[in-house]
Every structure is written in C-alpha cells, then in structure tokens.
Amino acid sequence: MPKVSEEHREARRRQILDAAWVCFARNGFHKTSMPDVFAEAGLSAGAVYRYFPGKEALITAIAETSMRQLVEILDAHLRAPDLPPPEELLPELMEDLTALGGSAPAPMAPQVWSEMMRDPRIAGAVAGTLGDIQQRLAEMCRRYQAAGVLAPGLDPGDTARVLVALIQGWIIQWNTMGLAAHQQITAGVRGLLTRAPRSATHG
Known part of the structure; x- marks a missing residue:
C-alpha cells in the first residue's frame, strides 16, 4: 500500500478544520456534534478521528x-x-x-x-x-x-x-x-x- 504523503495529510487535516470552522461558526462549539463535522467535511467518522480524536481536539485546533x-x-x-x-x-x-x-x-x-x-x-x-x-x-x-x-x-x-x-x-x-x-x-x-x-x- 503506498504511503500517504505529508502534503495529503496536511490537506486532509485542513479539510476537516475548515468543515469544523463552518459548523462552529454556524451553531457554536457546544451545539455542534461530530456527525455535523463528518457531514460538512464529506468524510467518514474514521477518516476524521484519524486526525482528531474528538470535538475537544477540534476546538483546541480551531x-x-x-x-x-x-x-x-x-x-x-x-x-x-x-x-x-x-x-x-x-x-x-x-x-x-x-x-x-x-x-x-x-x-x-x-x-x-x-x-x-x-x-x-x-x-x-x-x-x-x-x-x-x-x-x-x-x-x-x-x-x-x-x-x-x-x-x-x-x-x-x-x-x-x-x-x-x-x-x-x-x-x-x-x-x-x-x-x-x-x-x-x-x-x-x-x-x-x-x-x-x-x-x-x-x-
């Protein structure tokens, strides 16, 4: 299996953060759920959790x-x-x-x-x-x-x-x-x- 490049990892992380930013701006930190972020990013739960273990990690990064x-x-x-x-x-x-x-x-x-x-x-x-x-x-x-x-x-x-x-x-x-x-x-x-x-x- 080919290795995932650093550029790909950074792009995926950015994609998730951008989606979280949209969700947090729309509904606030506490009314936003992880499924909201999955849907906004167009990614599976596993793909998101690979980069951020939970909402607290997303809030910290934001x-x-x-x-x-x-x-x-x-x-x-x-x-x-x-x-x-x-x-x-x-x-x-x-x-x-x-x-x-x-x-x-x-x-x-x-x-x-x-x-x-x-x-x-x-x-x-x-x-x-x-x-x-x-x-x-x-x-x-x-x-x-x-x-x-x-x-x-x-x-x-x-x-x-x-x-x-x-x-x-x-x-x-x-x-x-x-x-x-x-x-x-x-x-x-x-x-x-x-x-x-x-x-x-x-x-």
Whole structure:
C-alpha cells in the first residue's frame, strides 16, 4: 500500500478544520456534534478521528488557528519597513483580520475566549499565542517610542496589554453590534491617539 504523503495529510487535516470552522461558526462549539463535522467535511467518522480524536481536539485546533491569525498579521507589519501611524495601527489590524474572510474580524475568537474561561485545557493551548501577540505589540510600542511618536515613559509591556484588551473588545463589538460599532471605535481610536500628543504639549 503506498504511503500517504505529508502534503495529503496536511490537506486532509485542513479539510476537516475548515468543515469544523463552518459548523462552529454556524451553531457554536457546544451545539455542534461530530456527525455535523463528518457531514460538512464529506468524510467518514474514521477518516476524521484519524486526525482528531474528538470535538475537544477540534476546538483546541480551531482556537490555536484563530489566535495565530493575529500573530501572523502582526509579524507582517513588523517585517514592513515602517509601521503605520499609531492611530492607524489598530484599524489596519481589524481590516487585515476581516480580509481573512467574513464581514467582521476573527468571528471565532469570542467563542474561543469564552471557552478559555470554561476549559483550562483550551486556555493552556492558546496561552502561548496570546503571549506572542502581547510580545509583538510591545515591540511595536518600542519602535514607536524610538521614532518619537509614543511617550518614552510608557511601559511597552503594560501598553501592549491595554492594546490586547482593546483588540478583544473591538472584535466582540464588531461581531455583535455590526459595522457601525467598528466605525465608531475606529473614530475614537484615531481621535485619542492623534489628540493626546497635542494636549500633552499644552499640559
């Protein structure tokens, strides 16, 4: 019997994850059954269980994939010759996430965060990725400080934590309240970050 290539295994795993993503987005983690995933993927139970032993494994893989999307976007910005102005960084990140598919950014992320509160295994699986996100945002803060566009007294790690909280809230509001919420937050972020330096000079 010929050996299954690594490319075939990865393609099959991707097929199963894509099917699980559709099911989870449609019905949520807990209302989705494994037979739902089998049907969406067009595969037998045995074919799916060969790659994922159960729904928890699928949820973990989806959680990791969802979080890694933002890491990859941040890496792309860090590789660029210049960062966007601070007031444009977060709006650009939201647009980048939305460009991955759908009408709002990272629609699976709120489910992942909710599951992290319920299941310590999920929390442990994505903790490192959340740390990667904060690390990259801290590096961006240091670059802004070096360029003189962010106050030198700010702690990059603390500032990155605030940015993570803002990103999470932004994703939740856009997914639950629609485009108007995104537009309002975009305007608010731009206003805060462009006006703060001027007010500081007159303080």
